[in-house]
Amino acid sequence: MQNKDISHIFREIAKILELKGENLFRIRAYERAAQTIEDLPESIVKVYEEKRLTSLPGIGNDLAKKVEELVTTGLLNYYHELKKQIPSGVIDMLGISGLGPKTVKLLYDNLGIDSIEKLEKACRQGSLLSLEGIKEKTQSNILRGVELYKHARERIYLHLGLDIAEKIIKQLKSTGLIEKIEIAGSLRRKKENAKDIDILAVSKKPSEVMDAFTASPLAAQVLVKGQTKSSVLANERNIQVDLRIVGEKNFGSALMYFTGSKDFNIKMRQLAIKKGYHLNEYGLFSDKDSFKKRTLASKSEKEIFSFLGMAYIPPELREARGEIEASLEDNLPELVEFGDIRGDFHIHSDYSDGSISLEEIVLCAKDKGYEYVGICDHSQSLKVARGLSVSLLHKKIEAVRMIDNRQKNIKVFCGSEVDILAQGKLDYPDSVLKEIDFVIAAIHSGFKQSKQELTQRIVRACQNPYVRAIAHPTGGLRGLREPYEIDFDEVFKAARDYNTALEINCHPERMDLSDTRAMAAQRFGVKLILGTDAHNAEQFDLMAFGVNAARRAWLERQDVINCLSLDELSKWLGK
DNA sequence: GCCGTTTTCGGCCCGACTGTTTTCAGTCG
Numbered sequence: 001m002q003n004k005d006i007s008h009i010f011r012e013i014a015k016i017l018e019l020k021g022e023n024l025f026r027i028r029a030y031e032r033a034a035q036t037i038e039d040l041p042e043s044i045v046k047v048y049e050e051k052r053l054t055s056l057p058g059i060g061n062d063l064a065k066k067v068e069e070l071v072t073t074g075l076l077n078y079y080h081e082l083k084k085q086i087p088s089g090v091i092d093m094l095g096i097s098g099l100g101p102k103t104v105k106l107l108y109d110n111l112g113i114d115s116i117e118k119l120e121k122a123c124r125q126g127s128l129l130s131l132e133g134i135k136e137k138t139q140s141n142i143l144r145g146v147e148l149y150k151h152a153r154e155r156i157y158l159h160l161g162l163d164i165a166e167k168i169i170k171q172l173k174s175t176g177l178i179e180k181i182e183i184a185g186s187l188r189r190k191k192e193n194a195k196d197i198d199i200l201a202v203s204k205k206p207s208e209v210m211d212a213f214t215a216s217p218l219a220a221q222v223l224v225k226g227q228t229k230s231s232v233l234a235n236e237r238n239i240q241v242d243l244r245i246v247g248e249k250n251f252g253s254a255l256m257y258f259t260g261s262k263d264f265n266i267k268m269r270q271l272a273i274k275k276g277y278h279l280n281e282y283g284l285f286s287d288k289d290s291f292k293k294r295t296l297a298s299k300s301e302k303e304i305f306s307f308l309g310m311a312y313i314p315p316e317l318r319e320a321r322g323e324i325e326a327s328l329e330d331n332l333p334e335l336v337e338f339g340d341i342r343g344d345f346h347i348h349s350d351y352s353d354g355s356i357s358l359e360e361i362v363l364c365a366k367d368k369g370y371e372y373v374g375i376c377d378h379s380q381s382l383k384v385a386r387g388l389s390v391s392l393l394h395k396k397i398e399a400v401r402m403i404d405n406r407q408k409n410i411k412v413f414c415g416s417e418v419d420i421l422a423q424g425k426l427d428y429p430d431s432v433l434k435e436i437d438f439v440i441a442a443i444h445s446g447f448k449q450s451k452q453e454l455t456q457r458i459v460r461a462c463q464n465p466y467v468r469a470i471a472h473p474t475g476g477l478r479g480l481r482e483p484y485e486i487d488f489d490e491v492f493k494a495a496r497d498y499n500t501a502l503e504i505n506c507h508p509e510r511m512d513l514s515d516t517r518a519m520a521a522q523r524f525g526v527k528l529i530l531g532t533d534a535h536n537a538e539q540f541d542l543m544a545f546g547v548n549a550a551r552r553a554w555l556e557r558q559d560v561i562n563c564l565s566l567d568e569l570s571k572w573l574g575k
Numbered sequence: 576g577c578c579g580t581t582t583t584c585g586g587c588c589c590g591a592c593t594g595t596t597t598t599c600a601g602t603c604g
């Protein structure tokens with residue numbers, strides 16, 4: 001039973017309870033617990049075994065018992081009973097935008113609609129009009145929701161989301177109606193993927209901006225259009241874009257609200273209440289009553305945090321994972337910044353499957369202002385990526401040495417991304433490994449092995465005296481291949497004890513370790529290393545996304561190998 | 576169902592937009 005299985009079951013329970021019209025706060029308790037378990041950087045089974053379940057936020061006695069039942073029996077009787085009451089197709093209908101529990105229940109109870117297919121048919125036949133409170137407009141909106149559902153929009157990578165957002169911002173600015181505009185939402189928090197794009201702007205003519213936005217050539221479809229808030233589907237990737245207009249004096253509070261996360265907002269508002277204030281997107285107020293209230297802060301986020309006695313919380317941390325408490329105690333981490341990065345290690349040259357030469361790599365690294373660069377090509381077994389035979393590796397070592405000798409302002413290391421073979425042996429013998437400056441070990445085969453076998457392979461690699469890091473430790477390819485299962489405690493322990501770094505692979509399809517895993521690793525005492533896995537010149541830019549993930553993982557400079565000075569790095573390489 | 580520096584009971588974030596109403600419920604973020 002994995003964390004994601006249990007969080008899935010809790011979410012399903014929440015949906016069924018919604019359909020049954022249960023107490024909203026009870027429903028939210030299940031959703032909150034699901035989120036806690038999903039974000040949990042360690043195995044819920046371990047938390048259960050160590051009797052720490054009720055110490056998790058949002059998990060009390062009752063939910064702890066349910067987790068226990070799931071962990072020990074693999075089943076949950078309560079869930080089983082609930083599922084009997086509502087067909088699964090009815091639960092699926094909740095996934096349709098604009099269709100909530102009340103309407104779904106109405107459709108199911110009165111028309112027996114228990115699947116999205118039946119819903120679509122009923123809309124087309126006009127059957128919904130027989131119901132009280134549903135007229136032509138609602139029916140066509142539901143049908144539109146069904147259409148959108150069928151062309152399911154997936155979450156998009158951060159870099160693509162930022163790209164689309166920039167285009168829209170550029171277009172809006174060109175209207176001349178905008179005084180100030182910023183990306184908010186999960187993109188501002190630098191979350192690795194986004195389900196929508198949130199933009200906040202200041203304008204004296206909000207309704208004209210709304211007209212321009214909804215009529216934009218970049219918008220394929222208008223979902224909602226109001227005085228100060230509109231949503232469209234972008235013609236690129238069909239992603240939803242929300243635009244909100246506020247006054248200059250509310251910009252800070254609106255930016256905070258619109259940046260989220262949702263859980264962060266809830267906690268902030270609760271904190272404001274506890275201190276006797278009232279917080280919403282228009283500001284921090286002395287009182288909820290609109291006649292008595294005075295504005296305490298609203299213009300900038302800093303002002304609001306400061307009035308609440310808090311240190312400024314960078315957007316990347318705003319996930320309700322303890323940052324509010326840390327901020328109140330003035331105990332926030334000093335997050336690593338892009339400017340702290342002094343080099344990149346995980347780069348492939350045209351010796352194996354990269355498209356750039358050694359010389360070009362050095363130029364790219366200099367261009368980034370790096371002090372050092374490691375060139376890692378694949379090892380001999382990885383034939384598909386033209387892994388280097390021992391003799392070719394020797395040639396490459398020679399070539400790198402020659403280039404390095406010619407450099408004044410940058411140190412060039414010869415590295416290798418060495419396969420961890422099925423039994424945990426490395427793809428070059430130690431006698432060869434010791435000639436390489438930087439060995440990063442990786443699993444590229446045998447993904448189907450058991451959790452124990454995969455864990456042992458990585459542990460053995462960590463223990464090898466020549467291995468300095470483990471590349472993409474969980475092996476997932478987003479949307480393509482599920483990560484393999486490993487025992488993180490064991491891997492973290494080996495990495496810490498043998499001073500082997502774990503990579504945050506910056507490639508958007510990898511992002512491995514993820515932010516929450518990297519956070520867990522750091523708390524275990526493991527060092528992290530950022531690697532772009534660049535195979536061409538453009539991919540050097542992916543480092544920024546690794547820094548984003550590192551910041552979301554609460555990492556400071558001393559946690560990240562790429563921040564070491566050349567001297568410190570050389571010492572570390574010597575293990 | 577959770578949770579506690581006002582509380583072990585009685586709260587639980589809050590406002591915009593929509594459609595169907597004639598003051599509001601449902602949905603969303």
